[in-house]
Amino acid sequence: MEYFVLLIVALIAAWSTVVLSRRRRGPGGKFPPGPRPLPIVGNIFQLRGDPHKSLAELAKTHGPLISLRLGTQFTVVASSPEMAAEILQKRGNAFSNRSIPAAVYIYGFDKASWNTMPADSAAWKRIRRVGREQLFSHQALQKTEGQRQETLRKLAEHVRGFSERDQVMNVGEATFTTMTDLVFSTLFSINLTDYGAADSLANKEFREHVNGFTRYIGVPNISDFYPFLAPLDLQGIRRKIGHHLRSLLGLVEGMVQRRMRQRRDSDYNKMNDFLDTLLDMAEQTHYELTIKQIIHICLDIIIAGSDTSAATTQWAMVELLLHPDKLAKLKAELKSVLGDKSIVEGSDISRLPYLQATINEVFRFHPVAPILGPREAGEDTQVNGYTIPKNAKIIINFWAITRDPNIWQNPESFEPERFLGKDINFEGQHFELIPFGSGRRICPGMPLASRVLFCMVATLCHNFDWELEGGTDTKAKLLQREDVFGLALQKKSPLKARPIKV
Numbered sequence: 177m178e179y180f181v182l183l184i185v186a187l188i189a190a191w192s193t194v195v196l197s198r199r200r201r202g203p204g205g206k207f208p209p210g211p212r213p214l215p216i217v218g219n220i221f222q223l224r225g226d227p228h229k230s231l232a233e234l235a236k237t238h239g240p241l242i243s244l245r246l247g248t249q250f251t252v253v254a255s256s257p258e259m260a261a262e263i264l265q266k267r268g269n270a271f272s273n274r275s276i277p278a279a280v281y282i283y284g285f286d287k288a289s290w291n292t293m294p295a296d297s298a299a300w301k302r303i304r305r306v307g308r309e310q311l312f313s314h315q316a317l318q319k320t321e322g323q324r325q326e327t328l329r330k331l332a333e334h335v336r337g338f339s340e341r342d343q344v345m346n347v348g349e350a351t352f353t354t355m356t357d358l359v360f361s362t363l364f365s366i367n368l369t370d371y372g373a374a375d376s377l378a379n380k381e382f383r384e385h386v387n388g389f390t391r392y393i394g395v396p397n398i399s400d401f402y403p404f405l406a407p408l409d410l411q412g413i414r415r416k417i418g419h420h421l422r423s424l425l426g427l428v429e430g431m432v433q434r435r436m437r438q439r440r441d442s443d444y445n446k447m448n449d450f451l452d453t454l455l456d457m458a459e460q461t462h463y464e465l466t467i468k469q470i471i472h473i474c475l476d477i478i479i480a481g482s483d484t485s486a487a488t489t490q491w492a493m494v495e496l497l498l499h500p501d502k503l504a505k506l507k508a509e510l511k512s513v514l515g516d517k518s519i520v521e522g523s524d525i526s527r528l529p530y531l532q533a534t535i536n537e538v539f540r541f542h543p544v545a546p547i548l549g550p551r552e553a554g555e556d557t558q559v560n561g562y563t564i565p566k567n568a569k570i571i572i573n574f575w576a577i578t579r580d581p582n583i584w585q586n587p588e589s590f591e592p593e594r595f596l597g598k599d600i601n602f603e604g605q606h607f608e609l610i611p612f613g614s615g616r617r618i619c620p621g622m623p624l625a626s627r628v629l630f631c632m633v634a635t636l637c638h639n640f641d642w643e644l645e646g647g648t649d650t651k652a653k654l655l656q657r658e659d660v661f662g663l664a665l666q667k668k669s670p671l672k673a674r675p676i677k678v
């Protein structure tokens with residue numbers, strides 16, 4: 177099927193050879209080096225399999241800044257901390273627009289979504305400011321800490337049930353459920369989760385549509401390689417995304433409408449969640465937020481926040497269970513710092529250096545956004561002596577950086593110790609560790625994501641010992657580490673383990 181479609185594309189697109197040969201050399205200098213493009217398809221076939229891995233292979237031959245032609249799409253790939261710093265920081269303004277997948281040009285989503293709005297638009301600047309000042313600031317996150325503590329308490333109870341029954345539990349599923357719940361309780365103060373009752377309706381519906389949406393959005397497709405074919409939507413991807421998007425917008429709109437009705441009651445008690453904060457702002461004038469924008473902000477947070485954080489948590493647990501010695505070290509630190517306190521709070525994190533080193537290493541070893549969020553060049557720009565032409569798609573291959581032996585000793589082994597006593601964090605200043613990106617468009621949810629990640633891993637490790645299903649030998653390691661590419665790099669089969677109450 178894939179080949180059939182490609183064949184049709186090849187025929188229709190015959191003229192694109194002309195475009196390709198015309199673009200070999202820009203007027204302002206030479207393009208970055210790269211593998212020779214074939215006529216019409218360019219380098220598409222060199223991208224087989226996981227894009228971050230095949231791009232890393234190409235970088236080994238052609239260097240840290242390469243250019244590719246994917247169909248008619250001119251693409252530049254940066255694979256070193258130095259090139260990442262050039263693009264995200266030094267020349268950040270030229271590369272601050274997102275490269276938008278063809279599939280999201282539907283229902284005006286491309287114009288309304290936080291992730292895809294142009295960086296010089298007033299709307300994007302407004303949303304960034306709302307996020308920085310009102311949602312993800314330290315004070316704002318303290319306000320919603322109570323909701324998250326409650327969610328973690330429920331998780332601990334859920335795990336305790338398994339340990340009392342001496343049962344193996346699906347840790348992967350529990351991290352996803354809990355993380356969705358953490359995001360939803362922060363946004364809307366609602367309890368989505370009922371671990372026992374998997375048929376909890378709202379949860380199921382949301383999950384289904386979020387999964388549907390993210391499944392189709394991460395993978396580049398024919399419409400992206402041949403933008404002039406995008407209106408035809410040959411693979412039907414935009415149609416499928418549209419279906420999930422409309423359902424999600426409907427669900428979120430329902431919640432917002434309900435809250436607006438509640439707020440009109442004279443005895444309404446403020447919930448102090450994101451939604452109340454946003455609706456408060458809509459009533460003030462200086463943020464100029466509309467209800468439609470609020471619905472989109474909520475949806476953006478659900479889409480960008482749940483799967484990424486959940487996948488990272490699951491990877492953290494996978495590596496800790498594969499390395500009982502590291503888990504023991506972490507547990508010893510938690511015991512000496514927290515004592516009998518069972519639920520970990522955001523404010524405890526700074527006193528837990530081994531936990532911090534562990535989370536850094538998880539971000540290095542399992543970056544869930546291995547190629548970050550692709551950008552687009554706003555104008556012809558010089559980088560490292562090469563010209564990056566206007567409208568080129570820019571990919572930062574963070575995954576290639578995480579596996580570079582010139583940067584990390586033994587990059588293929590999981591060693592939190594490499595970060596102990598080092599002044600490296602993931603907040604965007606150290607370009608060898610940029611799981612959240614960097615520069616103007618850095619992930620705004622980072623403060624929330626890192627809090628929930630720290631607290632959840634700490635809660636699971638502090639209160640329980642774990643026995644991994646399938647052992648920890650080399651073969652088990654390979655199996656446990658198998659992943660699937662999508663919006664977030666997910667574990668292929670969920671983590672299963674037996675909790676033992678301590």
Ligand code: HEM
Nearest residue numbers: 291480481484485545548549612613614617618619621625
């Ligand atoms: C482990 C968890 C997460 C990871 C690894 C992650 C990673 C990223 C990355 C790499 C980007 C692109 C940055 C760039 O272009 O430089 C991004 C953007 C974004 N993230 Fe996250 N993220 C995570 C969690 C979250 C959470 C919890 C939220 C919200 C609550 C969130 C909201 C967003 C939004 C709205 C954007 C788009 C920002 C813009 O384009 O202006 N993310 N994230």
Ligand SMILES: *[C@@H]1O[C@H](CO)[C@@H](O)[C@H](O)[C@H]1NC(C)=O
Nearest residue numbers: 326327330364365366367368
């Ligand atoms: C959510 O659950 C907690 C305890 O489990 C409860 O105190 C709270 O009232 C619940 N919130 C809603 C909106 O049901």
Ligand SMILES: *[C@@H]1O[C@H](CO)[C@@H](O)[C@H](O)[C@H]1NC(C)=O
Nearest residue numbers: 178391392395396397398411
């Ligand atoms: C298009 O997307 C589908 C589903 O997301 C994916 O399986 C397929 O490999 C993609 N096609 C191409 C040519 O990348």
Ligand SMILES: *[C@@H]1O[C@H](CO)[C@@H](O)[C@H](O)[C@H]1NC(C)=O
Nearest residue numbers: 269270272273294295553554
């Ligand atoms: C970003 O995109 C907008 C709208 O497409 C465009 O007007 C603007 O020039 C772009 N800016 C940059 C820096 O690429």
